[in-house]
Amino acid sequence: MTQSVLKAAILGASGYTGAETVRLLRNHPKVEVVAATGNALAGKRLSEIFPHLSGAYDLDVVTSDDVRWDEVDVAFGCLPHGTSQDLIETLPSHVKVVDLSADYRFRDAKAYSAAYGREHLAPERTANAVYGLSELYAEKIAGADLVACPGCYPTAVLLVLLPLMNPLVIDTDTIIIDAKSGASGAGRGLKEGNLFCEVTEGVHAYGVGTHRHTPEIEQELRLMSGDNSVEVTFTPHLIPMARGEMVTCHLRGDADAIHAALVQAYKSQPFVSVLPLGSPPPDTRHVRGTNECRIGVFPDRASGRVIVFGVIDNLVKGSSGQAIQNLNLMMGWDQALGLDVLLPLFP
Amino acid sequence: MTQSVLKAAILGASGYTGAETVRLLRNHPKVEVVAATGNALAGKRLSEIFPHLSGAYDLDVVTSDDVRWDEVDVAFGCLPHGTSQDLIETLPSHVKVVDLSADYRFRDAKAYSAAYGREHLAPERTANAVYGLSELYAEKIAGADLVACPGCYPTAVLLVLLPLMNPLVIDTDTIIIDAKSGASGAGRGLKEGNLFCEVTEGVHAYGVGTHRHTPEIEQELRLMSGDNSVEVTFTPHLIPMARGEMVTCHLRGDADAIHAALVQAYKSQPFVSVLPLGSPPPDTRHVRGTNECRIGVFPDRASGRVIVFGVIDNLVKGSSGQAIQNLNLMMGWDQALGLDVLLPLFP
Amino acid sequence: MTQSVLKAAILGASGYTGAETVRLLRNHPKVEVVAATGNALAGKRLSEIFPHLSGAYDLDVVTSDDVRWDEVDVAFGCLPHGTSQDLIETLPSHVKVVDLSADYRFRDAKAYSAAYGREHLAPERTANAVYGLSELYAEKIAGADLVACPGCYPTAVLLVLLPLMNPLVIDTDTIIIDAKSGASGAGRGLKEGNLFCEVTEGVHAYGVGTHRHTPEIEQELRLMSGDNSVEVTFTPHLIPMARGEMVTCHLRGDADAIHAALVQAYKSQPFVSVLPLGSPPPDTRHVRGTNECRIGVFPDRASGRVIVFGVIDNLVKGSSGQAIQNLNLMMGWDQALGLDVLLPLFP
C-alpha cells in the first residue's frame, strides 16, 4: 500500500489554511504529510505553532530549502497572495500543485496585477492554470498539474451563480451579493482589525466596491455565460465568529427555475446540497467543519425577485477542503476521499 | 422644580426595551420613573429581574391595575406587539403614550392585521397615531398624544431612504436592503433560536420575503414619495452579538447626489451622522449604547450602483432612545435631553 | 459484517447530547443508529430538529413506545436527569444501557435523592451500576450491562484527581476546583440564563457551594482514597462559548510528584494527554470536537502549591464521546473505535 500513498508538502504551514489542510489530511487514506514549510517559524515543531495538532502530527516546520523535493508528490500552497508564486515557480516539475492563494486564479496576468498589485512571475502558467471549483470544473481539474483553488467568497458565490448562467435563468444586470464572513477568512496575520476586541459584538463592511474577489467572480461568470458585460455588486461584511461564510445573492428571475437549475447542477454532487423550497434558510453552523455547501432559494414578496443563500465553512469548502477535493480529482480518486468523514460541529 | 418633572410609567418593564428605557431615563433631568408594570413578574423588584439596575432604581414591578394612573403623565409602551394596545386602550386620556411596539405604526388597521395577525382594537386611533421617526416627523410628534415608535429595522432603513425619496434621487425599482441584527432585537423571550448555542459562531437569515417590517418600511416610503408602487426587498440576518443593527442598502443612483441629500437632511440633527465620502464603513460598535445613527455612502465598482450603510444600536435609537427623543419632542424640549450624555462603549 | 454491527437507540435525541451521540456514531464502524426517541418532537425528522444532521441521517424521531426494542442492542440515555430512569427501567433486559444522565451515577440512592430531588425508581440497580469514567474503570465497564457516564465536570475533575489519591500525593484538606464551562453544558432547554444576550460578553458563577456535581466528585474521591472525609470546593462559572470545559484545580503537593502520577496513570491512554512540565497551559480550543482530555501541571510561586488544569469538550469527552468509549469497552472493542477520527476544530 505504501506505493499508493501520496507524499504531500504543506507550503506555509503556520497559517489557518495550512493547519486546516493538515487537519483534514489526517483522515485521508491515500495522502501522507511529509513536510511543512514556514519562514519565520522554521525550526519549531508544528505542534508548538498549533497545539491542537499535537498528538496527531509530529512534524518540524522547515524552510522550503530544507524540503527533500524529490520525495514530495504534491504541494499544497497555503502561502499569502503574492508570495505563493515565488515558491511555487521554484518547485521541480514532478511536484503537482494545489494552490490555495490567489496567485493562479486569473487567466489574465494583467487582471491579477490590477487586483493584487504585483507583476506575475509566470503569466503563461497562470493563463493555463485550472480554476479549481471542484463541482463545475472536475474534468479540467482531472488532468491538471496546477490547480488554483477559488477564493472563499468566490467558491460560495459561484456555486450559487454558475448553474444559472448557461442557460441563463437570471437577469445579469442586477446581481447583488451581500456576503458575511467570520474572522478566520482574514488569516492569522497581526492586524488591528483582527483583534478580538475589534471583531466581537459588532458588524461592519469592508472592501466596499473594491474587494479583490469581485474580478475573480466576474471572470468566471463571464466565461460561463459568454457575456463579457456581466458585472456584480459584491459587498462583504465581517461577522463576530471564527468560521463560516454566507453569501446572500439578490437576484431577478423565477424562484422555481432558479431552484430547478441548481438542483439539476448538483443532484449527483456529494458536497453541495440544494435545500427544498420552503426549507428554513441555511445556516453557517450547519456546515461548520465540513466540506459542504448548502444553498437555499427564496422568492421575495416583490414579484420577480429571488434571494439565494449559500453557506460554507470558509476554511474547508472555502479553502483546505476544496483543495483536497481537487487533489482527489487530479488523482482520479473519489472526490470525497478523506472528506466524507466530516460531520458539522454543532453547536 | 417638582412641577416640571414628568412622571413616567413603563409598561412591560421585564423585557430588554423596558430595562433600556429605564436605564436611559436615569439621566433625564425632566422625567422620573414612578411605575413599572409586568404581569408574570409583578411583585418582584425591578432589580431582581435586572440586577444591573440595582442601586439605580428601587422600584417594584406591579400589575397595571396597581398603578395610580392619576399620578402618571406619560407611559412608555414596552409590551410585545399585539398586547400593547390591550393596555394602552385602557389608559386614562391624560396619559401621553410613547409606544415602542408595532401596534400603532400602521395608518391602516387592515395592514396591521395582515402583518401581525390580529384585529386592531382601535382602528381609528392607529389611523391618527403619529409615526415617531424623530428626525423626519418632528413637527407632527410635537403635537401628539400617542406616538408609535418605528421598528428597529425601519428606523435605520428609513433614516437612510426617506431623504432620497422626495425629490427622488434613487431608482425605486431596485431597492434592496440586506440587514444584520444582534440577538437583543428578538427580545428576552424564551425561544430556541435565541439560545446562546444557537446564535454564537454562525449567521443565518430569517423572515426572508415575509418579515413584518417590510410593509412598515413601504408605508413610509410610499407616503414620502407619493408613489404607491414603491416596494423593497428586505432580508434580515441574525448576527452573533447582543446589540447593534446594520442595514446595507443596495441602491441605484448617483453616489454624490445621494450623499448630498443625506447631508442636507441631517445637517442640523444631533443624532444622525452622515460620514464624509471616502470614510471607512460605519460600524455598529461605534454607536453602541448611544442614540446615534451613522450613515456611510459608497459608490460601487459597477457604474450607477451605490451602497449605503446605516448603523444603530437597536435598543437605543432603534427603540428606547428614540422613544425618549420623541417624548422630548412631544414636550417641546430639546430633543437631545437626557440622551446626549451617552458615548459609545468601545470596545 | 452485518451481524457484527450493533443496533443503537438514542433516548432523547432532541437535546445536544443526543445530537452529539448521533454525530459521533456516524463514523463508528460497528454501530448503527436505528432509532431516536423524543416526546414533544416525536413525528418530526431528526434533521428538522437538527438541520446540521441532514444528509447524514434519515431518521424519524419516535416515542419510546414506537421503538422495536427487540431489534435494539444498546440504548444511549440522553434524557434529562430524573427522567432518564423512567424510561430505562422499562427497557427489555437484553438492551445494554449507556446512560449519560445523572440517574445511575450514585451508588447510594439516598445521595441521589438528596442531590436531584426525587426518589430513585431502582435503588438496587443504581447501587450496582458501573461509573463510566473510562480510563479509570475500564475493567468494571467491560462486564457491565448498565454504565452511568460521569457528569461533564466530574469527568475532567476526576481525570485530574483520581490518580493523585492512591497513593496520595496531595493534601486532601485543600482541594479547590474552580471550573469554567460553555453554555452547551446547560443543554437546549429554554431558560432565560441560556439566552445569547445573557451569556455573551460576561462571566458569572453558579451553583456556588451547592452544585450537584460536588457529591458525585466526592463519592469517587472517597472510594479511590478510602478516606470518607475528603471534601472539595467546587465552583463552576459560565463562560461565553458554546463548547468546552476547564477545571482549574488548586492543590497542595509537589508539582513533580503530581505530574509523575498523572503521566504514569495515562501513559497508555489514547484520550488523556498530560502535557510536559513547562508547556503552555492547555486550552479548551485544543480539544474542541474531540474525545481528548488535556492536563497541565504548574507549580505556583508560593511553595507547596500546585495548579493543575484539565480541559475537555463537554459534549464529547464530557458526555457523548465518553459514552461511546464506554460502549467500546463494554463490547471488548478497541476503546478508541470510531473516536480516533476526530481532530480538534481550530479555530
Place this chain on the structure above:
Amino acid sequence: MTQSVLKAAILGASGYTGAETVRLLRNHPKVEVVAATGNALAGKRLSEIFPHLSGAYDLDVVTSDDVRWDEVDVAFGCLPHGTSQDLIETLPSHVKVVDLSADYRFRDAKAYSAAYGREHLAPERTANAVYGLSELYAEKIAGADLVACPGCYPTAVLLVLLPLMNPLVIDTDTIIIDAKSGASGAGRGLKEGNLFCEVTEGVHAYGVGTHRHTPEIEQELRLMSGDNSVEVTFTPHLIPMARGEMVTCHLRGDADAIHAALVQAYKSQPFVSVLPLGSPPPDTRHVRGTNECRIGVFPDRASGRVIVFGVIDNLVKGSSGQAIQNLNLMMGWDQALGLDVLLPLFP
C-alpha cells in the same frame, strides 16, 4: 467657570485605556481634555484612531514634545508599562499625574524591576508615589501629586481582600484567587493571542504562577496586615469577551464575618456594592461600562470555606474610571464627579 476647569492631557491616547479615559472625561464637569499624545500615530485625528469618538472629540494626536505643557494641569498616563515613566519623568512639576501603568505601583523599585524587567528611572519617586486604590487610600490620594492606579486585577482583588486583613478575618495561609478577564485587559497591541480567532469560543489560563500582578497584590496585603509572610495564589484566565473582570477568591474564614467586614468597609462608598448574603452571584455584565465593583460572599458546603467574588469593568474601575475617581480625590472634589452618570450597558 472657566477657571475651575482643569486642563488634562492624555499620554498614550491610542490604546484602549486612553480612549476610555477620554470617553469618561466627556461627562466630567470640571475637566477638559486639551491634548492627546501618541508616537506612531501622531498627526492623526483621535477620531481616526477611534471612530467611536468622532463627534465627541475633535483632537489631533500629537507627540509629547508638541504639547504646551504650561497649559496642562493634569496628565493621565495611559502608556504601556515600562515606557510610562520615560515620559512622566520629563513633565514639568506643576503637572499632576494620574498614572494607569505599573510604573509607580511598587514602593520598592527593586520589586518593580523584578516584575517588569527594567531599572526604574526614579526609584525615590516610586517609593513615595501613592497607590491609588480609591476606596482604601482616599486620604493619601487627596494630597498626592502622583497617583499610581492599581492594576485591573489588583483593584478587584484588593477591594475584596484588604478589608479582611486588619483585623484579620481570614486565614492568610490559603488565599487562592482564580481570576477571569476579557481580552481588552491585554490592550490593543498586535499579538497573536489577542486575535479574535484565538480568543473566541475557548478559555485558557496564562501567567500561571508568574503573573506580575501577584507581587503587587502581596505588597498591599502585607502593608495592610503588617504580616510580611502573606502570599497568594493568583491564576488569571482569558475569557472570550471584550470587557469585564471577575476574581473568585477561595478563602478560609466565617462567611458572616467576612460579609460584615466588607459591608462595614464600603457602607458609604458609591462605587463598591456588597451584595446581601443569599443574592445570586455577581456578574461582570452588571457593571459593564461603569465604575462599580460588586462583591458577593458565599459560604461553601465544606465548613470554614468561603468563596468571595468581585466583578469590575477592567477598563473603568480597573483603569480609566478609577483614575478619574483618583483625580477627583486629589482635587478635593466629590469622588463620583463625572462617573455617577454611568449605568451598566446590559445586554
